[in-house]
Amino acid sequence: MRKLWTKIMGLGVMAVLLLPEMVMAAAGKAELLVIVADTRKFTGWEAWWTNLYNESHIWFAVVTVVTIPIVGVILGVLADIVMSRIGIDLKSRELAEH
């Protein structure tokens, strides 16, 4: 039973790792050329960001994927506060048609 679970877990991890590579075929594969960011033009966080891109695409992708929802939630909540202050009811709507 334990062996079976190990196998299932292993296959699951493999699917997660391999699936992006396979599905990406749909939108036309990104060209196989290496683009290097020019770090000389930047200082501070921008230099760190370009260095991260050049050094590890994995970490660059992880930071991007984590940042997007966080920024999305922050901006969404901010917009919520503004809209509620205007006085719009943001919790209900009238059913229009089915």
Place this chain on the structure above:
Amino acid sequence: MEFFYILMPIAGVKIFWPGLVILGLGVGVIGGFFGMGGAWMITPGLNILGFPMAFAIGTDIAHMAGKSLVSTMRHGKFGNVDYKLGVIMIIGTVGGFEIGAQMIMWFERIGKVDLYVRYMYLVLLALIAWMVFADVAKRKRKDREALAAGRELDKLATGLEWSKTLHKIKIPPMMHFKEAQIYCSAWLPIFISFATGWLAGILGIGGGLIRMPALIYFVGCPTHVAVGTDLFEVMISGLYGAGTYTYKGRTELFAAMIMLVGASIGAQMGTVATKYIKGYGIRIAFGLCVVGCFLSILLKMMAKWIPAWGGLFDGSATVLILGMVSTMSLYIAIRMIIGAKAEVAAKKAAKAQVSVAS
């Protein structure tokens, strides 16, 4: 003027940043209103602003994920997202998308990919536009007939009712989707999402343009729930796409964040506008967008058929897409402002009445 230009750290190009905010705002309004990612509008826009095509697609997907999250949050609070339906549909979407992707690679090998994809896209858009306007016409006919018979048509009535026929197929397991208010076989949304995912995989698009009408006409969702549930799907596929494109080094997160500032406001406006524009208003506006998209692709094809006039046709296609995005987002924003004003005024009047009575 230098203030308005910003150097993108990864792509290494200087970009007019207010253009990014405006683009994000416009597409955010449309995306929140129709439940689409809108890649077909953003990618050419980013390209015009100066992004290399390789970065335009990745950046678009990254911003789309954030924007859809904002819209899903708002739609969720309105009760417009059927999460159960959304999760079930992911199974079909992923499977269909993968098969579509493999088919497109096969078309590439036999060298006819452009021809098949463009024609298929045109046929599909024509079909969606026909479906939307046939539905509107049928609903109006029902309305007229009801009036002639001296009764009022149920305000929840629809024109095309294919979904009701499909709901009669009772293959277990049967499921109840609370927000969508439908009871059907679980295989129906799985099959529909598989078909729409397959088409999206073949066409190389996100799929919102196909999934939203499919949710309405085949699954039987009310328009608002179709919009919200579709955005939930766009959010998940957007995050997944952002991960894969970024891993390949084709995302400019900095630009995506700037766009997200505009998009988060636009997405809220578009979503709130669904409160004031009724289901059939959304369907008609969506139909018009599909017609615009159809015409722009036709112009792009004509540019290839008549190379001497290629520049003119290509330019016209871009102008048409951007003009349509601007007009439609402006219309939605105005309707949202008018609706919000009326709501606030009604609330104030009700408050005043209460205070007078007491």
